[in-house]
Structure formats: C-alpha cells, structure tokens
Amino acid sequence: MPQVETEAETVGEAVVETAPAGGGGRDGVVLPAELTIPALLALRRRLDGAVQALVNDDEAVTFTELDDASRALAAGLVGAGVSKGSRVGLVMANGIEWATAALAVMRVGAVLVPLSTLLRPPELLAQLRVAAVTELVVVPRLRGRDYLAELETVAPGLVAHARAGRRHAAVPSLRRIWRSDELPDATSAAVPSTALLDVVDGLEHAVRPADDLVVLFTSGSRSTPKGVVHTHGNGLRAVAASLDCRRIGRGERLYIPMPFFWTGGFGGGLLSALVAGATLLAEAVPEPARTLAFLERERVTLFRGWPDQAARLAAHPAFAATDLSALRPASLPAVLPAASRPAQGARANLFGMTETFGPYCGSRLDTDLPPDKHGSCGQPFAGVEVRIVDPDTGTAVPPGDEGEIRLRGPNVMRGIIGRSHGEVFDADGFYRTADRGALDADGYLWYRGRLDDMFKVSGATVYPMEVEAALRALPGVADAYVTDLPAGDPGGVGGAGAREVAAVVVSSAHDPDQLTEQARARLSSFKVPTRWLVLGDPHRVPRLASGKVDINALRLLLTEEGVAGPRR
Structure with a gap:
C-alpha cells in the first residue's frame, strides 16, 4: 500500500499514514515514523487510549491500560535482568496476560520468542536451544498439562536451576524461569520502582526499527522447526501492508481464534489490532457454544482465521440462533448469511508465511476478484x-x-x-x-x-493442492487433504515404487464412491484419489505444533483406516 507522510495532530511527531486502495478499514492506518513497538504504543495511547484493545473471555483492557500494565511489567523484568537483546520465551494461552507480557518484553528491546502450548517436551527443549532463550515464562497449568514438570522429564535439573537463576547444560543460554502468575513487577525489585521506570523509558528510546522483535517458529510438514527472526520495522510494515485487504481499521472488532504463538494470532491478531487501533477479541480455549455467545455479546465485526474454524462454528446447533448481524463481508464465508457468501474462488486467497510475517499477497476480502482472476x-x-x-x-x-x-x-x-x-x-x-x-x-x-509436494502417478505429475482445490469445491465437502501412498498393487502398471493418490476428506454427506464419481467430473483420471478416508470430525486431521497438517501422520491414518475407491 502506498504511504504518505503527514504531521501528527499533537506534539509535532511525524507519522506515516497508510493510504488504502479504496478506503481501507474505516479511517486508514496511522503509524509512527519510527516503526517500533514503544513508539506504536505511545501513538495508540494518544489516539485511542480509551478504546478497548483486547477483550479476553470476560475481561477487557483499553490501549491506555495495556500500555500502563506492560510498562509496569517491563520495569519488573528489567529489574530482574531482562534488557535489550534478551530472548524471552512465552508459553501461555491467548489473553490479556499474554499480550501484556509480550509487549513488556518487546518495548524494552528484548526479543520475544512465542512458544506453542502444543509442543511436547522434547520439542519445547529443542526450540529453547535453537532460539537461545535467556528467560522463560510458563503458564502454571493449561488443559491439564504442567509444562515445567514435563520439561524436567527431558532435562532433569533444568527447571530447578533456572528458577534459582543458575545455568544448566541442557539450555546454556537460559538464566531464569518464571511461572506466569509470579512475574516480577516494579515494586518487588530491590531498585525503587520510579528508577526502574526511568530505565524502561531509556531502553524504549534506544529501540530502533532494525532491532530484532521476535523469533517465530515455523515448520513444514516434513521439516524441522525454523526460528524466523523479524525486526520491529519489517514486522510492523508487513502488518500495516495487509490491513487494507483484510479490511481492518479503527473501530473494528476482530475475532481470530488462532493462538498468539503463531504468526496468524500474533501478527494477524494482536499486532494488527495495535497497528490499526482495532479491538481484538480472543479466547484462552475456544469452544463452539461459548465462542458463539462471546461473539454475539461482543458484536464481532470481522471473523478471520482458518476456514475450518469458521466451519466448525457454523455446524454447531447454536449457530442458527446466534446474532452475528454485525459481521462484515470480509469475514470468513461460513459464518456469513448465505446470501452474503461469495462464490467459490471469487475472493482472494490471502497468501503468506511466517517468513513474511503473515500475508504478503491479496486483494480486498469484501470484494470479488475480476472473473479471470478467481x-x-x-x-x-x-x-x-x-x-x-x-x-x-x-x-x-x-x-x-x-x-x-x-x-x-x-x-x-x-x-x-x-x-x-x-x-x-x-x-x-x-x-x-x-x-x-x-x-x-x-x-x-x-x-x-x-x-517438494509433487509426485508421479504412472509417469504423470500430480500436485496435491490442485486435487485438494477440486475436492473442496464439491458441495458438502468442508475440507480435503491429499498426499501419495505406495500403490496398493506394486505389480501393476506402475510397478515397484509406484504411487497412488490418497485423500482425507472432511464431510458428513459423502462416501468414497460418491467422491470418486464427482472427482472424475473435475479431474483427469490419474489425479482422482484411489484411496479415501472420509471424516466427520475435522479435529481428527493430524496437525503439527505449528498448526500445519502432519503429512506423515496423515499417511499413517490413510494406511490404517482408508478404503480403496472404485476402479477407474
């Protein structure tokens, strides 16, 4: 989006106003000239201090309150040794506490390392090592899990050492572990709180757009996790560039069920609200009936996330009686009234990755693409x-x-x-x-x-995404995932090493015979799956801690439970 420089309304501060193509959001986007988290917090406080920044379940916080709380926590962390360049890991559920801790870290120039609550102990240990985490904040318990106890099972002594401020060979960089309910504040430190707040102010002024902001972990379905490093400048620019297409601006009430530890929840949710001056609606543990009541009460205007998240809500018995009339057309189609849903492929498929801090390509989500661009x-x-x-x-x-x-x-x-x-x-x-x-x-x-997803069937090239798109376009199909398996008859046409197309389809209205027949009308014969697994519950689709589909587990599921389709 083009940018034009204007002058601030007060204090003479230069700001950058993002000029949307077609009137993005509601008031456009205003950014500080210095693209850093502390500068952005100061701007939001001045322009939208009384506006709700985050509503979490039954709690809410304004931009001013979020700024105050994160500054006070930053003072406590600084008093405990956190400073510019520290790498602070966070294992917590979505909510005001997560946002407060994250902003406290980033505003003093320390580097945030969001860690998935889905990680198993060996995975968590590996990411602590890769990111060279220096301080770690962990929720006491979540969904019945005790992360510190689990960490001890793979690195005995690590937790006790770090909680006492001592190093351990398992993660040499780690200096301290805190439970999220015992984080230090300015008043608990030996140094007077006013002096610590002065130190925080000094650290904030030293933060530059080129300074590291966050380490986000991403992984493909076959690769090991990658620690992707973003700076204040590139991260905030990326968020601002996507807002017009995503139709997020001041006054919006945005719901994204993605966890804050993923790019979609962190950049697409928390930082998007901060950059746009919008209100973010978040839940610690989404559950369909409770989520629907939450969205109705809070008058959600935008519902973004994965399509299957919206589809699960739309399939819940309480959905029909839920008042979501405040939703705007840029929301996911499944939760919109039938008359407002776009045709298949008519809206842009926002495309991005962790390496680009979210989407880097798109078009306005409330407007159909030109017909030849569907x-x-x-x-x-x-x-x-x-x-x-x-x-x-x-x-x-x-x-x-x-x-x-x-x-x-x-x-x-x-x-x-x-x-x-x-x-x-x-x-x-x-x-x-x-x-x-x-x-x-x-x-x-x-x-x-x-x-690396392409495979050959009888010498012909098959791209899983093409087959998935055809299956997802079938009426009644909520989702589809395609991969390859060793051919069921290795002595057949393909011989030893031959592959077959296999598909997991989320649907309550199909069987393999029906799917095969309908797929034949849309795909060349060699692309039609010959092994099927039809699931009524989308939660059964195996996923990695990154949220991506686990291809190896998907293949195992197809091998164990899949059935052969009718012969071509």
Whole structure:
C-alpha cells in the first residue's frame, strides 16, 4: 500500500499514514515514523487510549491500560535482568496476560520468542536451544498439562536451576524461569520502582526499527522447526501492508481464534489490532457454544482465521440462533448469511508465511476478484517483491509460467537462526520459498503448491493442492487433504515404487464412491484419489505444533483406516 507522510495532530511527531486502495478499514492506518513497538504504543495511547484493545473471555483492557500494565511489567523484568537483546520465551494461552507480557518484553528491546502450548517436551527443549532463550515464562497449568514438570522429564535439573537463576547444560543460554502468575513487577525489585521506570523509558528510546522483535517458529510438514527472526520495522510494515485487504481499521472488532504463538494470532491478531487501533477479541480455549455467545455479546465485526474454524462454528446447533448481524463481508464465508457468501474462488486467497510475517499477497476480502482472476492470491503488497524463477537455474521465467516463488523487500524476515544469509537468500537477495506458483501479466499471483509436494502417478505429475482445490469445491465437502501412498498393487502398471493418490476428506454427506464419481467430473483420471478416508470430525486431521497438517501422520491414518475407491 502506498504511504504518505503527514504531521501528527499533537506534539509535532511525524507519522506515516497508510493510504488504502479504496478506503481501507474505516479511517486508514496511522503509524509512527519510527516503526517500533514503544513508539506504536505511545501513538495508540494518544489516539485511542480509551478504546478497548483486547477483550479476553470476560475481561477487557483499553490501549491506555495495556500500555500502563506492560510498562509496569517491563520495569519488573528489567529489574530482574531482562534488557535489550534478551530472548524471552512465552508459553501461555491467548489473553490479556499474554499480550501484556509480550509487549513488556518487546518495548524494552528484548526479543520475544512465542512458544506453542502444543509442543511436547522434547520439542519445547529443542526450540529453547535453537532460539537461545535467556528467560522463560510458563503458564502454571493449561488443559491439564504442567509444562515445567514435563520439561524436567527431558532435562532433569533444568527447571530447578533456572528458577534459582543458575545455568544448566541442557539450555546454556537460559538464566531464569518464571511461572506466569509470579512475574516480577516494579515494586518487588530491590531498585525503587520510579528508577526502574526511568530505565524502561531509556531502553524504549534506544529501540530502533532494525532491532530484532521476535523469533517465530515455523515448520513444514516434513521439516524441522525454523526460528524466523523479524525486526520491529519489517514486522510492523508487513502488518500495516495487509490491513487494507483484510479490511481492518479503527473501530473494528476482530475475532481470530488462532493462538498468539503463531504468526496468524500474533501478527494477524494482536499486532494488527495495535497497528490499526482495532479491538481484538480472543479466547484462552475456544469452544463452539461459548465462542458463539462471546461473539454475539461482543458484536464481532470481522471473523478471520482458518476456514475450518469458521466451519466448525457454523455446524454447531447454536449457530442458527446466534446474532452475528454485525459481521462484515470480509469475514470468513461460513459464518456469513448465505446470501452474503461469495462464490467459490471469487475472493482472494490471502497468501503468506511466517517468513513474511503473515500475508504478503491479496486483494480486498469484501470484494470479488475480476472473473479471470478467481482462484488467485491477488497481488503482492507494497514492501514485498515477487519473482518467479526456474528452481534449478534461478533464472526468472516469463509472466504466466510456473516456477519457484522468491521474495525480497523490507517486509521480509531478517533471517533464520543458524543459517547464513547465502543459505536463505539468493545472490539477488530473494528468499527461496520452495513454493511453486505463477505471476501473470497483471501481477496476480497463483499458488500451485510446494516444490517438494509433487509426485508421479504412472509417469504423470500430480500436485496435491490442485486435487485438494477440486475436492473442496464439491458441495458438502468442508475440507480435503491429499498426499501419495505406495500403490496398493506394486505389480501393476506402475510397478515397484509406484504411487497412488490418497485423500482425507472432511464431510458428513459423502462416501468414497460418491467422491470418486464427482472427482472424475473435475479431474483427469490419474489425479482422482484411489484411496479415501472420509471424516466427520475435522479435529481428527493430524496437525503439527505449528498448526500445519502432519503429512506423515496423515499417511499413517490413510494406511490404517482408508478404503480403496472404485476402479477407474
């Protein structure tokens, strides 16, 4: 989105106003000239201090209250040794406490490391090591889990050492562990609170847009977790660039059920509300009936997230009686009135990744794409340059041709922990995404899947995403996931090593025979799945701690429970 500089209404501070294409949000987006969390907090306090920043279950906090609480906590953390460059891990549920702790860390120049509450003990230990976490904040218990007790099972002595302020060989960087209900505040430190607050103010003034903001972990379905490093400047620019397409502005009441430890909840939710001056609605543990009552009470205006999250709510018996009349058309279609839902593929598929701090490509979510662009991801946002190259040679391909998607620009991550610049970026500074796609002559991006997801069936190429899109377009299909398996008859046409197309479909209205028949009308014969598993419960789809589908577990599920479809 183009940016124009104006002058602030008070105190003479220069600000950057994001000029949306077509009147984004409600009032556009105003950003501080210095793109940092402390500068943004100060701006939000001045412009929207009395506005609700976050509503969590039965609690709410205004921007002024959030600024005050995070500043006081920052003073306590500074008194305990947290400073610029510290890496502070957070294992907590969504809520005001999570937001307060995160902002306290980031406003003094320390680096936030959000950690998934879904991680198992070995995974948590590995991410603490990779990110070189120096301080760790952990919720006492969540969903029946005691994370500190679990951590002790894989690293005996680590918790006791860190809680006493001593180092341990299992995570040499770790200096301190706190439970979230015992975080230090300014009054508990030996140094007077006023002096600590002065130190906080000094640290805030020293934060620069180029300073590291957060380490976010991401992983593909087959890869180990990557620690992606974003700076204050690139993270806030990326959030601001997406707001117009996502239709988030001042006055919106945004609900995103994604956890704050994922990019979608952190950048797409918490920081989006902070940048836009919107109100974020969040729940610690979403549950359909309670969520519907929450959304009705809080008059949600935008529901964003994964399509299956909206589909689960729409399928709940209480949905029909829930008043969601405040929802705007940019919300996920499943929760909108039938007459307001766009046609399949008519709205852009917002496309992004952790490495770009969320979506980097899109189009207004309340407006249909031009008919010849249906199914596309829209156009790249300002701050990200997209290049399509031959994945073997790195040479740019002509418009419309498929290749690897590569990205560069001020919104893209600084790097990946443990990897050199040359391993991550090519000679021209483009990030090698390993995504496959095409950029047409009008600048619209078409995503075609992962380079490493392609497989061969009887010598013909199958891209899972293409088959998934065809299956998801079938009436009554809520979702679909496609992969490959060893062919059931290795002595057949394909011989030893032959593969077959396998699909897990979320539906309560189909059986494999019906799905095969309908898929044949949409797909070439070699792309039609020959092994099916139909699930009525979307929760049975196996996922990694990153939220992505676990392909290995999906294949195991298909092997154990899938059934063969009718012969072609």
